[in-house]
Amino acid sequence: MKILVTGASGQFGRRAAERLLEILEPGELVLVSRRPESLADFARRGVEVRAGDFDQPHSLDSAFAGIDRLLLISTDSVGAKRRRQHGNAIAALKRTGVGHVVYTSFIGASVDNPAISASEHGATEALLRATGIPCTFLRDSQYSEAIAQFVAPDALLTGRWMTATGEGQIGLVSREDCVACAVAVLTGSGHENKVYNLTGPELLSYRQCAQLTAEYGGGPVEYIPCSEEQKYAFFDALGVPRKIEGDGPIAGPIPWPSEEMVSFERALREGYFAVLSDDVKTLIGRPPISLRQIFEQYSATIQAAVAAQSAAR
Ligand SMILES: NC(=O)c1ccc[n+]([C@@H]2O[C@H](COP(=O)([O-])OP(=O)(O)OC[C@H]3O[C@@H](n4cnc5c(N)ncnc54)[C@H](OP(=O)(O)O)[C@@H]3O)[C@@H](O)[C@H]2O)c1
The missing domain is CATH 3.40.50.720 (NAD(P)-binding Rossmann-like Domain)
Structure with a gap:
């Protein structure tokens, strides 16, 4: 084989x-x-x-x-x-x-x-x-490591989690x-x-993820619901292109166009990712790792990322 x-x-x-x-x-x-x-x-x-x-x-x-x-x-x-x-x-x-x-x-x-x-x-x-x-x-599903490594440090540094996902939920998975x-x-x-x-063991909204980020990161994180246009304006201000021109590479601080990220938030808000399943347990014989477990595992990484971003500003 x-x-x-x-x-x-x-x-x-x-x-x-x-x-x-x-x-x-x-x-x-x-x-x-x-x-x-x-x-x-x-x-x-x-x-x-x-x-x-x-x-x-x-x-x-x-x-x-x-x-x-x-x-x-x-x-x-x-x-x-x-x-x-x-x-x-x-x-x-x-x-x-x-x-x-x-x-x-x-x-x-x-x-x-x-x-x-x-x-x-x-x-x-x-x-x-x-x-x-x-x-x-x-x-x-969306990787919980991505939340711990990238989203949480940024939210802790700015004290804000601004998103167009409303109260939509997703079963973050490791x-x-x-x-x-x-x-x-x-x-x-x-x-x-x-x-x-x-999927992971539970469906979570980004509001709940923001609460967990504050709890595990040891700092306030305000959850700020916004419209898709406000999210586009946020990315515009960072210099992120809305669409990809040809084959790229994508110029700017984030390697995706904002329409990719905003369309993801829309799908999450509208329930397209609200899927919870036992398939991980069926395949590997144990329950899936939770976001809380990932936050515990990555706590040093989160603190180091916050410190590095803070020093770079
Ligand atoms: N579910 C989620 O939340 C989530 C999050 C992130 C990514 N993803 C998806 O999962 C994939 C793997 O994630 P990762 O974290 O391992 O990403 P990663 O470390 O960024 O790796 C990128 C992957 O894309 C491959 N790739 C890029 N261009 C390629 C090309 N021209 N031909 C063949 N392969 C190419 C790379 O292969 P080589 O460099 O070895 O050629 C590598 O496997 C990603 O590419 C993405 O599609 C899912």
Whole structure:
């Protein structure tokens, strides 16, 4: 059995590779990345590392050759570029005859979801279904690590959490749990043509997340509900472009256009992400990690990020 992980140098891919190696022999694992040199530590352990870039379709035939199961990690791009990248990867999966594809999708993935990213995941799922290759869609909710590492430090520093999400709720999930689920599916059986909703243990609004941030961060965080136009104006003032021009790169302080982030907030407000499921427990045999647990785990990181941001101002 040969199992391949695409995008293996990213946070998700690297953790998946580490956990797969706890189960597989090194010779059973293949890692693909645009930067194979960044995976030299795995190569030294006997893992085959191949070059592969979804922007370079010709690189993917050799990258995907001879593989039984493949973890397709979505790229970090947005819009037409990401759709093209995923389309190139899926065309190569068909050409190379991969036996089973496990895809890191997003909660509420559907072409009808107002969130640009969730609609792109819906389009990718449809492309994968159309190939006829057995697939498993892992619909990861928003990562609680992203709240702890990026959103919470900023809220603590400014004392504000301004959002157009209203009282909408989302089942934040730990990336680590999503990695564990991906490994369980890749190394288990009976997961073909299934969709798993990977959520944490509870639905939370961003108002509740702001309260938890204040509780664990030790500082006041005012929750400020705003309109989509106010959120656009906030990003405009930071110099974030509303739309992507061509293929990017995106100029400005945040690597996404504001329409991506505001459309995400709209979808959250309108209930598109309000999904709670037992699928994490079903796949890994224990309850999912909560946001409170992540805050405890990341408390030093949060304080360090607040201090670093404060010093930089
Ligand atoms: N559910 C959530 O809240 C959430 C949050 C963040 C991200 N995500 C999604 O989950 C994915 C993995 O997250 P992460 O935290 O590991 O992100 P990350 O560390 O930023 O890694 C980015 C990933 O995109 C891959 N990639 C970028 N351009 C590519 C290309 N042209 N061809 C092939 N692969 C390409 C990278 O692969 P190499 O660099 O190895 O080539 C890497 O796996 C993200 O890309 C995003 O789609 C979900």
